[in-house]
Amino acid sequence: MSPERTFDARKFRAARRAADRTQAQVGNAVGVNEAAVAKWEREMTTPPSEKLAALAAYLGAPIDKLFPRTGPATLADLRRDAGLTQQDAARVIGTRSSVPVRKAEGGKRRLADVYVPLLASAYGVTIAQLLAAQERSFRVDVPDPGASGDRPGTVAAPEAPAINPRSLAERIAFLLESSDARLDTTDAGLAVRGNMKVGRQVLTADLVAAMRSGNHAGGASEALEALAMALDAPPAFLTSDDESVHRVVSAARLLTSGVSGMAARGDGEALTPQMLDFINDTVAKIQSGLPKDQGSGRRPE
Structure with missing residues (x-):
C-alpha cells in the first residue's frame, strides 16, 4: 500500500483559521466549492490527495506537518505531492495514455528511461529520488536518496527550478555545466566550434562572452543556433522562448549526460538512438505547435 498522507480535519481547520482564510477562499484556491471544504472539516469527506500540497501551500503550512505521511514516498505519492493526476503525468511525458504512469505506480512495469527526467522535473525531485520511489512502487525497500545521498549507479539531478532554466544566461550556463568535460568551453573555443558547425x-x-552574461540582444538567432550547436544542443533550446522546449531539452540533457557517465564507468549503456529520436521529435513537435502524440516519432512503451 502507498503511504498516503493523513488528513486530520481538526488540524486542517485550525490551520485555516490561523491563516485567516475562509472556507470559500480555500475552496477557490484549490478549485472546489465552499461546501466541499466544509465537508472536509466536518469529517464527512477528505480532500483528493492531489490537492493536499496546494492546500498546505495556500495555508502557509509545511505539508509534512499538516498532512504527514507514514512512510517513504512511492511514485504515486510524488505525483500527488506535485498536484498532478495520472493523466497530467501522461501529458508531461508526451503520451496519449496514462498507462505507462499507471503501470509504474502499480508495480507492473518500470518507466522508460526517457520519461524519468521529465517526471522528476514535474514532481520537483531529483532523478535519484524518483528512481528510489519507483523501486518502492515495486515493493523494494530503498532509502530516500535525499536523506542519505544518491544511490550508486543513479543519476543525480538538481531540483525542479534548475532543470528548467529560463533566461538566456541560465540556459547557456546549464549547457556548459552539462557538456562533455573534453569540450573546449572557452569563449574562443566555442566560437571556433560553432562556426565550424554552421559552416x-x-x-x-x-x-x-556577451551571450554567456545575458547581455546579448535577442534577434540574432543564427548566433544562438551556432552556440547551441557548439554545445551539442538543439538550437531551439537557445532560440525559442517556449518553456516546454526548455524543459524537454534540459531534462533530456541531464539524462544524456548522466547515462553517458554511467556507461563510461561500466554501469550501464548510453542512450539508444530510439531515445534520442524521441527527444528530438518531441522538441520539433513542440516548436511546430503539433500535439506531441502526432507525427512520426514513436515513444517507448
Missing part, C-alpha cells in the same frame, strides 16, 4: 563565420569570442 560560416557567425560567432566571435566577444559575442560568446
